[in-house]
Amino acid sequence: MKKVLIIGGGVAGMEAAGQLAVLGYSVVLVERKDVLGGHVRKWDRLFPNKRPSEEVVNHLLQKVQHPNVEIRLKRTVTDLRRNPNGSFLAILSDQSPVSADVVLFATGYHLFDAYRKEEYGYGIYNNVITSADLERMFKNGEVKTAEGKIPQRVGIVHCVGSRDTKCGNLYCSRVCCVTGVKQAIELKELIPNVEVFNFYMDLRMFGRGFEQLYLEAQQKHRVRFVRGRLSEASETQDHGIFLKVDDTLVGRPMKMTVDMLVLMVGFEPRKTTFPLLESLGIEKNEDGFIKIRDCHFDENRTNVDGIYVAGTCTSAKSISETINDACSAALQIHRNLSAKVKDKRK
């Protein structure tokens, strides 16, 4: 039985493992944490239909409960080499060897570190939080300020760490606009009188159901959308956050105080994988995400034969896009491995 090593047990890794197992491959799924699921575990409900994240995780967990899938938790790949016959030998952090015919990187992304945007006050002012912090609050069933008050006015800032030359990230993280809209609606559902302001550069509601969510936010929940960049955030005496925003639609500055400021942090490449990528000669794009062979016809192969990619290690993606990408990677691996078997038979 041909063997596939999958590095990363998030959405992409789990989906690909399940697909390859059903296709008759032996899969070793390596995950650095003590549970599978990746970032999605930290989320409360998902756009566009507000599905609880557990439903997605449980669905994927069922897929990897297959006799062909061997799960290795709390391990990383410390070394990966190609054998003379073209197969691979990986050494895991517990020193155990894993041999594989092909390797799939499903190593995911890293959330932008909001401390790097000092001017927004994350880590300085208690009531400046990130979108991930807000999800944790949703998961716990209550949203409160650091002083234990229910916020009456919340600001949501888009594009934190994305489309930002200062941070060196010129790309759009694609899913934070819709996350900002979803979180605004959830705030309104949880705290009916709360005023919510979304500060955006432009709204990128590209996916199925996203535009409807945006309309729901405006029409049903009266969420305010202000086109403009936040230029300054500072703390007031009673721990509110004073904001200065250049409203680029009406062309004048806007000043206001909110009880809580939420930063929509974007995706960044997972830098801890760079040494492994470099040791194999796997190319990255300028933005640090893994380079794919062709943006139309070959999205799941790297420049190195036998090394495949799936999910957000190549670019920011939604969960449904990640699942589709993982299916596509599994199919590509199947096609290439079965072609090799046929070649040998000739």
Ligand code: SF4
């Ligand atoms: S999806 Fe929206 S918030 Fe995220 S980087 Fe793109 S434009 Fe900014």
